[in-house]
Amino acid sequence: MPDYNTVLTLLQKHGQEHILAGYDNLSANERDQLLEDCARVDFGWLDARWAEMQASGGSAADAEIEVAPVVELPKTEAEKARYDEARAIGEEQLRAGRVAAFLVAGGQGTRLGFSGPKGCFPVGPISGRTLFKWHAEQILARSRRYGAPIPFYLMTSRDNDADTRRFFADNNYFGLPEGDVVFFQQEMVPCLDLNGKLMLATPSTLAMNPNGHGGALSGLHRSGAIDDMRRRGIEYISYFQVDNPLVTICDPVFIGLHVQAGSEMSSKVLEKNSPAERIGVVCSQNGRPAVVEYIDLDEATQKALGADGRLKFWAGSIAIHIINTTFVERVAGGAGLPWHQSRKKVAYFDGEKVVKPGSENAIKFETFVFDALPFAEKTLNMEVQREHEFAPVKNAEGVDSVATSRELLTKYFAEWLREAGITVSTPEAIEISPLYSLDAGELRTKFKPEGFTFERSIVLG
Ligand code: UTP
Numbered sequence: 071m072p073d074y075n076t077v078l079t080l081l082q083k084h085g086q087e088h089i090l091a092g093y094d095n096l097s098a099n100e101r102d103q104l105l106e107d108c109a110r111v112d113f114g115w116l117d118a119r120w121a122e123m124q125a126s127g128g129s130a131a132d133a134e135i136e137v138a139p140v141v142e143l144p145k146t147e148a149e150k151a152r153y154d155e156a157r158a159i160g161e162e163q164l165r166a167g168r169v170a171a172f173l174v175a176g177g178q179g180t181r182l183g184f185s186g187p188k189g190c191f192p193v194g195p196i197s198g199r200t201l202f203k204w205h206a207e208q209i210l211a212r213s214r215r216y217g218a219p220i221p222f223y224l225m226t227s228r229d230n231d232a233d234t235r236r237f238f239a240d241n242n243y244f245g246l247p248e249g250d251v252v253f254f255q256q257e258m259v260p261c262l263d264l265n266g267k268l269m270l271a272t273p274s275t276l277a278m279n280p281n282g283h284g285g286a287l288s289g290l291h292r293s294g295a296i297d298d299m300r301r302r303g304i305e306y307i308s309y310f311q312v313d314n315p316l317v318t319i320c321d322p323v324f325i326g327l328h329v330q331a332g333s334e335m336s337s338k339v340l341e342k343n344s345p346a347e348r349i350g351v352v353c354s355q356n357g358r359p360a361v362v363e364y365i366d367l368d369e370a371t372q373k374a375l376g377a378d379g380r381l382k383f384w385a386g387s388i389a390i391h392i393i394n395t396t397f398v399e400r401v402a403g404g405a406g407l408p409w410h411q412s413r414k415k416v417a418y419f420d421g422e423k424v425v426k427p428g429s430e431n432a433i434k435f436e437t438f439v440f441d442a443l444p445f446a447e448k449t450l451n452m453e454v455q456r457e458h459e460f461a462p463v464k465n466a467e468g469v470d471s472v473a474t475s476r477e478l479l480t481k482y483f484a485e486w487l488r489e490a491g492i493t494v495s496t497p498e499a500i501e502i503s504p505l506y507s508l509d510a511g512e513l514r515t516k517f518k519p520e521g522f523t524f525e526r527s528i529v530l531g
Contacts, residue, residue: 071102071105071106072105072106072108072109073105074090074093074101074105076109077090077105077108077109078090080108080109080113081108083113084113084116084117085266085267086108086113086267086268088267088268089104089108089267089268089270089276090104090108091421092270092273092421095273096273096274099274100273100274101274103274103275104273104274104275104276107274107275107276107278108268108276111260111268111276115259116260116262119262119409119411119435120262120266122409122411123411123433134355134356135351135353135354135355135360135362135367135371135383136353136354136355137353137354137376137382137383138352138353138354138359138360138385138449138451139451140339140352140385140451140452140453141327141450141451141452141453142453143453143454143455153323155326155330156322156323156325156326156327156330157322157323157326158326159322159325159326159329159330160321160322160323160324160325160326160327160329161216161322161326163305163306163322163325163326163329164212164215164216164218164220164320164322164325165216165217165218166218166303167218167219167220167302167303167304168303168304168305168306169220169304169305169306169307169308169320169325170220170221170222170223170299170302170304170306170307170308171205171209171220171221171222171223171308171310171319171320172222172223172224172225172286172290172307172308172309172310172393173189173205173222173223173224173225173310173311173312174225174283174286174309174310174311174312174439175187175188175189175202175224175225175226175230175234175312176225176226176227176230176255176256176280176283176285177227177280177283177312178227178229178279178280179313180414180415181464181465181466182313182463182464182465182466182472183466184466186230186233187202187226187230187233187234187237187312188201188312188313188463189201189202189205189234189237189312190202190233190234190237191463191472193315193463193472193475193476193479194476194479194501194529195476195479195480195499195500195501195527196499196500196501196527196528196529197501197529199501199503200237201312201313201315201463202234202237202238202241202244202312203241203244204315204504205310205312205315205317205319206222206238206243206244206245206246206251207244207245207503207504207505208318208319208504208508209222209246209319209320210244210245210246210504210505211504211505211508212319212320212504212508213246215508219247219250219302220250220320221250221251221252221298221299221302221304222246222250222251222252223252223253223254223290223295223299223307224251224252224253224254225253225254225255225256225285225286225289225290226253226254226255226256227255227256227258227280228255228258228278228280229280231253231255234253235253238251238253245505252295252298254289254290254293254294254295255289255293256280256281256285256286256289257280257281257285257288257289257292258278258279258280258281259278259279259280259281259435259436260276260277260278261277261278261279261414261416261432261433261434261435262432262433263418263431263432263433264413264430264431264432264433269416269418269419269432270418270419271417271418271419271424272419272424273419277416277417277418277432279416279434279435279436280436281435281436281437282410282435282436282437282438282439283311283389283436283437283438283439284407284436284437284438284439284441284442285437286309286439287398287401287402287407287439287442288402288406290307290398290402291398291399291402291403292402296395296398296399296402299395300395304395305394305395305396306325306328306329306392306393306394306395307391307392307393307394307395307398308320308321308324308325308391308392309389309390309391309392309393309439310389310390310391311389311390311462313462313463313464314388314389314390314459314460314461314462314463315461315463315475315479316458316459316460316461316478316479316482317390317459318390318458318459323452324336324338324390324392324452325392327450327452328392328450331448331450332448333392333394333446333448333449333450334393334394334396334397334446334447334448334449335391335392335393335394335397335442335443335446335449336391336392336393336449336450336451336452337352337361337387337390337391337440337443337449337450337451337452338387338388338390338391338451338452338453338454338459339352339385339386339387339388339451339452339453339454340385340386340388340453340454340455340456340459340460341380341381341384341385341386341453341456342381342383342384342385342386343456345369345372345373345381346364346372347364347386348364349364349386349387349388350362350363350364350386350387350440351364351367351383351384351385351386351387352385352386352387352451353383353385355444356444358443358444359443359444359446359449360440360441360443360444361387361438361440361441361443363438367383371383385451385453387440388454388459388460389439389440390459391439391440393442397442397445397446400445401442401445404445406437407437407438407441407442408437408441409435409436409437410435410436410437410438411433411434411435411436412433412434412436413430413432413433413434414430414432414433414434415427415428415429415430415431415432416431416432416434418431418432457478457481457482457485458482460478461474461475461478461479461482462475463475476499479500479501480497480498480499480500480501483500483501483502484497484500485510486502486507486509486510486513487500487513487517487524489510489513489514490510490513490514490517490518491514491518492517492522492523492524493522493523493524494524495523495524497524497526497527497528498526498527499527500527500528500529501528501529501530502529502530502531503529503530503531504531505531506530506531507530507531513530517530
């Protein structure tokens with residue numbers, strides 16, 4: 071247990087002693103908690119972040135970037151044959167049990183404003199199936215299809231770990247073997263106010279945030295999850311985010327292309343719907359593969375056109391990756407990913423009460439998983455069709471919201487039903503459990519009502 075004087079001296083050395091101003095008013099437990107939180111801060115790291123921020127003026131320099139190669143959607147027979155070949159290779163990896171699913175679910179989900187882990191959000195257009203259930207069922211269905219286990223790793227944070235574990239336990243792991251569901255926590259880092267000072271979240275705890283989805287790589291390593299993967303013979307990690315119910319987890323074509331290319335980290339991309347769409351683009355930066363965020367691109371680069379009249383940087387990354395376990399080990403053992411800072415609204419304890427600020431009052435530091443790309447010897451980018459793979463739930467309303475996600479799900483499933491020969495006229499809602507069908511092909515084999523016309527809502531599975 072750190073003692074008061076040691077912690078005070080440490081704080082004074084870094085100009086942060088204000089944080090103990092209310093110490094005398096705390097209970098014994100609260101005092102211990104606050105001293106522990108302070109003693110855990112890596113002040114060398116924090117000072118470096120603040121200095122970095124001062125030096126850059128708080129914004130990243132415009133990036134000098136080049137176009138990166140992408141395996142585009144197959145159009146010709148030869149391209150379709152290449153896809154089939156890739157699918158066969160991916161399926162072989164799945165049958166051999168060499169692929170794990172990895173969900174990063176440690177985020178704070180502030181834009182959605184849902185109380186509880188974002189994965190507990192009921193996204194199902196009819197049944198209210200939660201995001202966690204959707205993902206877990208897909209993993210279970212795919213593991214059944216290939217007759218091999220697909221261990222499911224979930225990264226949580228201090229703030230949502232207990233709730234996430236409880237949700238899975240209460241739902242019997244959605245049918246997955248309990249031993250194949252592995253949770254680990256990412257690290258938390260303190261945030262600073264706009265003057266570089268630590269803030270309190272409560273009278274006895276520092277305001278902190280999870281260290282970004284880039285914390286996935288160090289987290290896999292530090293938690294022992296990567297050793298667990300090695301013991302199970304896992305070579306490929308299917309990385310995805312919690313908020314996209316349309317993601318194809320452990321996609322055999324994606325795995326196959328990744329293996330064929332000898333890639334260490336591969337990314338799914340789609341055609342941006344406008345130059346200003348708020349997703350990062352895959353590119354080459356200083357000769358290395360990279361994803362550059364939209365805010366780091368100037369308007370001219372965002373709008374630049376290629377020879378074909380398409381946006382030059384059309385390929386937006388949707389945060390779906392295949393990553394080699396050996397690559398995670400190498401990157402996690404290295405110098406670490408760069409830190410990004412952003413201004414956010416962070417609730418804080420002002421000495422009397424918790425204040426929810428109306429405007430940005432704090433700096434959050436985070437790492438991003440795509441910053442691992444430049445470390446890869448070889449990468450691959452695969453184009454996917456937006457309507458088939460991307461329906462993120464980011465906001466409570468408007469763009470990328472619950473409503474748009476449900477609508478996209480319904481549209482996609484309507485396409486499956488039409489492919490199965492069913493007449494579908496503007497449905498209200500459609501929901502198909504991954505356990506019922508993983509794709510249109512599987513649906514065709516199961517659901518063949520002759521001459522059926524479908525009009526309102528339907529849940530299958
Ligand atoms: P977002 O960038 O959408 O962040 O995360 P968020 O925290 O979920 O939501 P906002 O920005 O506060 O509204 C994309 C994915 O990365 C995960 C999230 O859980 C989500 O699956 N993530 C993000 C982490 O696992 N840890 C983090 O520190 C940040």
